Amino acid sequence: MILHPGILALFLSSLLISLMTIYAASCGFMILRRWDIDSGSELQLALERRTCLISSIASYLLALQLLSLFLFIQTADSISHLFVGAMCAVGTLTVNSFGYPTLLLKVLNFILAGLWLILNHADNRGYDYPLIRAKYLLLLIMAPFILTETVVQCIYFTGLKPDIITSCCGTLFSQGSRGIASEILAIPTAPMKILFYSCMAATLAAGARLFLKGKGSYIFAIMSGVTFVISIASIISFISLYFYEMPSHHCPFCILQKEYGYVGYPLYALMSLGTITGLGVGLLQPFRKKETLGMIIPAIQRKLAAVSLFSFFIYTLIASWPILFSSFNLKG
């Protein structure tokens, strides 16, 4: 099982990202303590050369970190047939107690990696390394999560035993289950729909205001974060039901399967892109006062807001399509 191409790719990518993170964090520690752009010392010049290299490598590997979330879900889904009782990724993730922690860490690192890439992009636009400290501070914050993810993922994959009887998504995402899923399912769909569409409308309005007037960066960032949480809850609560056309099937993973046209991938990708770019707008806001970024950051924020708006809008369209046009309805 461990020789599955997806698992090998995840092992390799996590190992590479972890090694890079360890090296970058050690350099980042030095930068936070000793960086002085006004100095012409040997150490300062060595740090300047090193940071260019680290930034380049880190940007490629953290882009890989973004992809690894989807590869992880796809791999969990594709090996589900090896476990008795598993119907989709849910079954694979519950084979042992490290499946969901790995997924949560991957989601967390996905968001952090995305934010780091935005910060790095803005830093690279300035000629005097204006965000160097913030960039490496974020990398140092990310480091323990990335390393933990690698370890937990390793334990999870090495602990996959095919003779284990696992649970299917029908059990875990039903109203009789325990945990957050059951609490989401306990909310009636009508108020959840109102919450989802209201939240999305407010986020789109905040994004449009930012795009057109350059105002409300923090509000848009907060709204993007809230939209992320509500969108996931909405997929479990009612969006997935319309794709499955089954009133009791709430699994957020089955929509990634061929039977449903892999619609889960664009849904999750757009939701994640919208969230990260939205959060990125807020992340950059405090740095607008930097002399070399005064003109650059508003332009980046505007582009991020445009990407976020587009992503959330298309996400809403895809999610709403079966609600509006399929014969299935939850009213009866």
Next chain:
Amino acid sequence: MISARGISKVFNHGLPNEFAALHPVSLDVSLHETTVLKGPSGSGKTTLLGLMACMARPTSGRIFLNEREITSLPERFLTEIRRSTFGFIFQQFNLIKGLSALENVMIPAYPTGEKYSILRRRALESLEMFNLGQRADARIEWLSGGEAQRVAIARALINNPAIIIADEPTSHLDSIQSREFIDIMTDLKAKGRTIILASHDPIVYDSGLADRVVEMRDGRIANEIKSS
């Protein structure tokens, strides 16, 4: 003004074969003047020239170009400065064989995105300025040493740089060709270009071209002579 402040260059730093090509050196080069770095092989003049022209980064120290600090600049910013500010004439000419003289002259301007027809016309005018108009389509390997040198100068001027950098420009030329080179440089100087040359050829540093001769030895500035 190009101002170097305590710049040093160490190759293979921390390795058994570590070599300090340049000990901390400070030097100010005024614009619209010609400065010659003079000294024997291994004196550090080419290294200093390369650092001042943003071709390499120092191990320590800072360089300022018109009050703007340039050694800390990320590579993408440095590339732009190098392309727009400096024109290079190399010791071996570094022309690309297999390409014509005209194509060689045009190459440094390709990244600027200038319209091809305009660029081609400018390159031709530049070659004609050096009496090479009829040799524009000749391949580099068919040119004489003097012609190759003039193509190299035309190439250095294609982006209209304020500063011309020449490293041992006469080392592959005979005396007549060397004097022709000095005449061309004198003409460019009269047109307001700043010229920085590294040379141990007396034809260069004893010529009337040099406003200032900086003598280097063992990676340090040994002496400085200001003419006029």
